[in-house]
Amino acid sequence: MTLTPDRTESLEDFAAxxxxxxxxxxLPRRGTTAPGGPHTSSLAVFHDLSFDEEAALIGRLTDWVRRRYDAGFGAISWPTELGGAGLPPSYEQAFARAEAKYDVPDAHELVSVTLQLIAPTLRVFDRTPELRALVGPMLRGDVLACQLFSEPGAGSDLAGLGTRARRDGDQWVVTGQKVWTSGAQFxxxxxxxxxxxxDAPKHRGITAFMVPLDAEGVEIRPLRQMSGGSSFNEVFxxxxxxxxxxxxxxxxEGxxxxxxxxxxxxxxxxxNTQTGAGLAxxxxxxRTTGALGDPVLRQRLADLVVSHTLGEVALARDAAAAGRDSTDVVGSMRKLQWVNRLRQVSAFAxxxxxxxxxxxxxxPDSFAWTEHVLGAPGYRIAGGSDEIQRNLIAERMLGLPAEPRADKNTPWKDIPR
Structure with a gap:
């Protein structure tokens, strides 16, 4: 049961x-592990775990999400009618700063996608009671949802997707294939x-749905990735x-x-500060390798500290601008900065x-870094490739001419594939 929020509580009292x-x-506090001792959290960007190990990781994380939610510290800035605490974003940021001092359960893409992507999307498109009823259980970690976006034949051109849905009375009948779906098996x-x-141009003939993955006709096949894990899946x-x-x-309007x-x-x-290895x-x-005594490596570490600090400043600026006019490509800029920090960490390691x-x-703390180094390049693609992000920034923020698209007004069925 979620505690009733006190909207008269000051930010300082809330933080305390x-x-x-x-x-x-x-929970153990961050930084309490002795130098050279084992990490209390994984360095993996994408998990290299068996099915049972990955299920257990998700279980630990969703248990933490429930504990946090039931104590009144989940969905802090969400409206109360959707299961949130109804407090300003600054309160959410204050809790995040306090939580960052502790080794909470490792992050997992499926839980992040549920809480940070799909639940907020359903909040924006609050169309039916059935959709609305999913939001509270998602915020509490009782229900998990994945993205069924990418397809083998679409690549980075997501709008070229070919999975078909035809209407049959008050139902839709869907046939197709999705791929690279994080956490679908869970x-x-x-x-x-x-x-x-x-018959419509590719961007205008798409519709979005929520689909239960235990529905008849859904088949999920895990994919083995080069790091050894199988977090990604094909979904038929x-x-x-x-x-x-x-x-x-x-x-x-999908x-x-x-x-x-x-x-x-x-x-x-x-x-995201939990994915892969970070500054700490x-x-x-x-310290454990003696790199601090090498002037070149020391300078690279200093560069990483600067990048990390600039990232914190940028996020603080974004938080201060919340609710005011801002460009819709700020997220693209922040993603590029974050991916660059992942790259810097990999290069330093x-x-x-x-x-x-x-x-x-x-x-200790040596071979485990392979999970970060092998996984970090994946985020140059996930959520839209670096090239896509730069196009968005160029066109929508800098006002540069749009990249030519010969098929912009061509019916999807007439586009060569």
Missing amino acids: RASDWLKGQG AQWGELLARTDP LTEVRIPDAWRIGEVG WKVALTTLGFERTSSGE DAIALA QDALGPGLVVDDGT
Whole structure:
């Protein structure tokens, strides 16, 4: 049961109460691990776990989400009618700062996608009671949802997707294939993009739905990635029936829904401090390897500190601008900055460890870095490639001419594939 928020509570009193609650949760504080000792959290960008291990990780994380939510510290800035605390964003930021002092359960893409992408999208497109009823359980971690966007034949051109949905009375019948779906094997729901009008140009013939993944005709096949894990999946849909009540937004306006979700993804990527290794891990590595004594590596570490600080300043600026006029491509800028920090961390680890990165000789905090180094490049693609982000910034923020698109007004069915 969520505690009733006190909207008369000052920010300082709220922060003190949050700190007291966190102290009582039995979590180790960050930075308490002895130099050279084992990490209390993973350095992996994408998990290299068995099915049971990954399920257990998600279970620990959703348990933490529930504890936080039931104590009144979940969905802090969400409206009360949707299960939130109804407090200003500054209160959410204050809790995040307090929580960052503790080693909370490791992040997982599926939980992040549910809380930071799909639940907020359903809030924006609050169309039916059925959709609205999903939001509270998502915020509490009781229901998890994945993105059913990417397809084998669409690549970075998401609007070229070919999964079809035809209307049959008050239902839609969906057939197609999705790929690179994080966490689908553990999710209960998926946010689906499907083509409902092949005669319309590709951006205007798409409709979005929520689809239960236990529906008849849904098949999920995990994909083995180069890091060893299988967080990604193929999802096959064969004559899957979806009630119209699960449609998100208007018919033919699925691209608007997709842009909303992708906007949340870019923003959350820029804010994400739990994915892979971060500044604190790099500093710990510098101490254990003696890199602090090398002038070149010391300078690279300093550059990483500067990048991290600039990222914090940018996020603080974004938070201060919340609710005021701002460009819709700020998320693209923040994602590029975050991906660059991941790259800097990888480069530093490779130079600091040398051959120790690729040889598992039992030295603490060495071979484990391979999970970060191998996984970090994936975020140059996830949520829209770096090239897509730069196009968005160039066109929407800098006002540069749009990239020519010969198929802009061509019916999707007439586009060569």
